[in-house]
Amino acid sequence: MATESFAPAKINLTLHVTGRRADGYHLLDSLVVFADIGDTVRVQAAEKLSLMVDGPMSAGVPVDDSNLVLRAARLLNPARGAQITLTKRLPASSGIGGGSSDAAASLRALCAIWNLPVPEDVLALGADVPVCMQTRAQRLQGVGEVLSAVERLPECDILLVNPGVAVSTPEVFRALQSRDNPAMPADLPIWDSAETLADWLQGQRNDLTAAAVAVQPVIAEVLEALCATQALYSGMSGSGATCFGLFPPGTGAAAALTTLQARRPSWWAASGTLL
Structure with a gap:
């Protein structure tokens, strides 16, 4: 059994920096949208957890635990295995949430094959991951944890x-x-x-x-x-x-x-x- 999940580019149409907390995290107010341009995550059941990366922007993308995709899988269930293939079309470290969107897509796909509910608390994976869990226009506030749907x-x-x-x-x-x-x-x-x-x-x-x-x-x-x-x-x-x-x-x-x-x-x- 295998399933695919699209990881769309995340675009901040606005990004207002409104303050900084005592712990150093910045407070934001952003209008976030998604485009039909992005990466693809394919997940297949397997005994061990593994990651393979292909696609036109795959050069230099790590396949170890420094990749947010694997960290997302371990956060979801550290004991289960899956073969994850990430097809990279978005450039890395580019301001359009590629890694965060990949992690969110992986969570959606893994929940489908593992028959688990999609997690709601994913802020531990990074400030952009929560907003990427729902690929629709949203207002992002706080450090990324306050989300409001934009109609x-x-x-x-x-x-x-x-x-x-x-x-x-x-x-x-x-x-x-x-x-x-x-x-x-x-x-x-x-x-x-x-x-x-x-x-x-x-x-x-x-x-x-x-x-x-x-x-x-x-x-x-x-x-x-x-x-x-x-x-x-x-x-x-x-x-x-x-x-x-x-x-x-x-x-x-x-x-x-x-x-x-x-x-x-x-x-x-x-x-x-x-x-």
């Missing part, structure tokens, strides 16, 4: 672009100048189109952008390249280096992808739609 996200196409550099999240937070910034409005609006969502995002922020650019200046080039497209709105996701452009439903993102790949063939890029 009626409008249909949008998206272009994701990464310049091929890994970004250390702790390094970006160390470079952050202000750690006590305003949150999003208490009540989020209901957006009726990609255009109204983009207009609203113009008044929001990713507070990590300047710090990430200081760590990896090429991120500024990515944002500039996205601004040159027909995107309604562009920004950086998470702590970078992946940036995104939002487009109305249709062919805009795909056309922008073709143009960008011709101009910057060394960059990773993909287009799709929001889930």
Whole structure:
């Protein structure tokens, strides 16, 4: 028996850093969405727990317990075995929750073959894992443990672009100048189109952008390249280096992808739609 689970890219359309706790963890307020671009986790029953990684972005991905997929499996049940195959299409350390989404997908798949309830408390695996357990638009607050469903996200196409550099999240937070910034409005609006969502995002922020650019200046080039497209709105996701452009439903993102790949063939890029 085997089962597959999709691990979609997680995109922070906003990321407001609103404070820092005494233990050093930062408080966040973020509008998180997912795209139909991502990795795949395939799980098959086996006596021992093992991980194999393939796919176009598999180079350098560990297959030992430093991989969050195996840590998720051991958290779920340290005594049971499974053969896990992770097909990597998303770049690592790129601000789009690849490892966290992989871990969440693994938990969903393992629960299916082990006939277990999907766990609710997974914060121990990392701040992004809880939000990745439900692949729908959510508001993330606190250190990642406070989640609220976002209703009626409008249909949008998206272009994701990464310049091929890994970004250390702790390094970006160390470079952050202000750690006590305003949150999003208490009540989020209901957006009726990609255009109204983009207009609203113009008044929001990713507070990590300047710090990430200081760590990896090429991120500024990515944002500039996205601004040159027909995107309604562009920004950086998470702590970078992946940036995104939002487009109305249709062919805009795909056309922008073709143009960008011709101009910057060394960059990773993909287009799709929001889930």
